[in-house]
Amino acid sequence: MQWLRALFRPNYAQKLSLLATLPLIAAVAAIALLVSYQSRRLAEREIAQLEHQLIEAKKAELRNYVTQARNGFYFIYGSAAPDDQVAKDQVAQILSAMIYGDEGFFFVYDYDGNNLVSPRQTDMINRNWIGLSDSEDTPVVDELIRIARQGAGYHTYLWPKPSTGEEARMITYVTSFPSWRWAVGTGVFIDDVLASVAAARAQVENRARWTFYYIGGIALIALLVVFLSGMVINIRERRLADAKLKELTQRVFDAQEEERGRVARELHDGISQILVGVRYALDNARRRLMRGDSDGAATPLEKGLDNLGTAITEVRRISRDLRPGVLDDLGLGPALKALTDDFSERTGIETGFSTVVFRNRLDQDSKIALYRIAQEALTNIERHADATKVSIDLRGHKKGATMRITDNGKGLPADTASPGAGLGLRNMQERIEQLDGTLRILSSRGPGSGTVIEIDLPLSHLLPPEEEGAPKRRSVNT
Numbered sequence: 001m002q003w004l005r006a007l008f009r010p011n012y013a014q015k016l017s018l019l020a021t022l023p024l025i026a027a028v029a030a031i032a033l034l035v036s037y038q039s040r041r042l043a044e045r046e047i048a049q050l051e052h053q054l055i056e057a058k059k060a061e062l063r064n065y066v067t068q069a070r071n072g073f074y075f076i077y078g079s080a081a082p083d084d085q086v087a088k089d090q091v092a093q094i095l096s097a098m099i100y101g102d103e104g105f106f107f108v109y110d111y112d113g114n115n116l117v118s119p120r121q122t123d124m125i126n127r128n129w130i131g132l133s134d135s136e137d138t139p140v141v142d143e144l145i146r147i148a149r150q151g152a153g154y155h156t157y158l159w160p161k162p163s164t165g166e167e168a169r170m171i172t173y174v175t176s177f178p179s180w181r182w183a184v185g186t187g188v189f190i191d192d193v194l195a196s197v198a199a200a201r202a203q204v205e206n207r208a209r210w211t212f213y214y215i216g217g218i219a220l221i222a223l224l225v226v227f228l229s230g231m232v233i234n235i236r237e238r239r240l241a242d243a244k245l246k247e248l249t250q251r252v253f254d255a256q257e258e259e260r261g262r263v264a265r266e267l268h269d270g271i272s273q274i275l276v277g278v279r280y281a282l283d284n285a286r287r288r289l290m291r292g293d294s295d296g297a298a299t300p301l302e303k304g305l306d307n308l309g310t311a312i313t314e315v316r317r318i319s320r321d322l323r324p325g326v327l328d329d330l331g332l333g334p335a336l337k338a339l340t341d342d343f344s345e346r347t348g349i350e351t352g353f354s355t356v357v358f359r360n361r362l363d364q365d366s367k368i369a370l371y372r373i374a375q376e377a378l379t380n381i382e383r384h385a386d387a388t389k390v391s392i393d394l395r396g397h398k399k400g401a402t403m404r405i406t407d408n409g410k411g412l413p414a415d416t417a418s419p420g421a422g423l424g425l426r427n428m429q430e431r432i433e434q435l436d437g438t439l440r441i442l443s444s445r446g447p448g449s450g451t452v453i454e455i456d457l458p459l460s461h462l463l464p465p466e467e468e469g470a471p472k473r474r475s476v477n478t
Helices: 002-008 012-077 085-097 141-150 191-290 294-322 325-329 332-347 364-385 423-434
Strands: 106-110 115-117 152-160 167-177 182-189 350-356 389-397 400-407 438-443 451-458 473-477
Touching: 012 085, 012 106, 012 152, 012 167, 012 182, 012 191, 085 106, 085 115, 106 141, 141 152, 141 167, 141 182, 167 191, 191 294, 325 364, 332 350, 332 364, 332 389, 364 389, 364 400, 364 423, 364 451, 423 438, 423 451
Parallel strands: 350 389
Antiparallel strands: 106 115, 106 182, 152 167, 167 182, 350 473, 389 400, 400 451, 438 451
């Protein structure tokens, strides 16, 4: 049900995915229309070519009929005089007998428009048909006589079919008997050709329509697959992000509790005991003073003041560990210098710090992150590295800023060399990821092999430089 709600109520990422698919939908639609249009045009050319071939075949057939018929009675016509009526009757009789198929026949008109032969439509014989036109106002008899006067040719028009009486398109071939002033010809109805062309055109239209449907269906399926895959990935990533957020939140709580425990231990084991010592010393001095032993009260008073100074120093150290004021007041360089000095004094490990003066060019988030990473690294070195020498180098360059922490300790175990292994290393990695930086750890196991931690921050975390001289290099070894 959750994915159904996500389907009908998309989030921002899903809306972006939908928006990104709109150009794809438009492109697929354009391709489908173009393919359909091109296939229709190609099919129309093929249909037109088919129609032309069929009609040309019909015309060749008609010409062959007329030629055969003329050859059949040419021996009569060739030797007859222009006014030989007997020969004319013989030829008319032969032409009247030349019927073929269900609709085919020969016709004869003289140049004056009189019908002399029409075996399938005998009601037209011996009548004058000058001016006869079909239902489309196409001249019929006048055009046949004109073509015959010019020698021979074809004419297309509508004519009633002898079998049904309904009009159909006919192609006629007509030739001339000039000495007798006759126009002789025959025709064939091409409704079968037109029906074949119409069927082919309908088939093409249907094929083009289904091609469009196929392309659209494939595109729709592809879009649904992409969209559903994106939703599945989005839901999965959201679950992973939620789990990671919960884990991170728990780690933040654990870190807070650990820090609170550390502060509580330091307060209890350090400051609390020192203050108890101060109380005992002051109480001892008070009792001596009440007995009138002022000389004997001086020693416990001095001891109490010394312990009180130690407590003040310890409070300052704890406060500096929680939030060093020098980091806000003087910048990262002095804060790291103070950190390394305190580390060297407390642990006895030789510690060196060098930097190119930034003049406070790093932004506040970067300062805090680098300081905490250095603090975490020094804590790990003190607890685990068995090192005798540590160096921290901080510098800016044209690509951003780099801090390198090096020790000569025993290195990291193989299972903790990656930034995601230990809690401290994970904290370092997460701090750097928040700043779009990189963390590299180089370590080899063995005495004196050491570990190198290198942090790079991008140039975006450096503030614009001030109008001052070139940076200076400062090196400190303690």
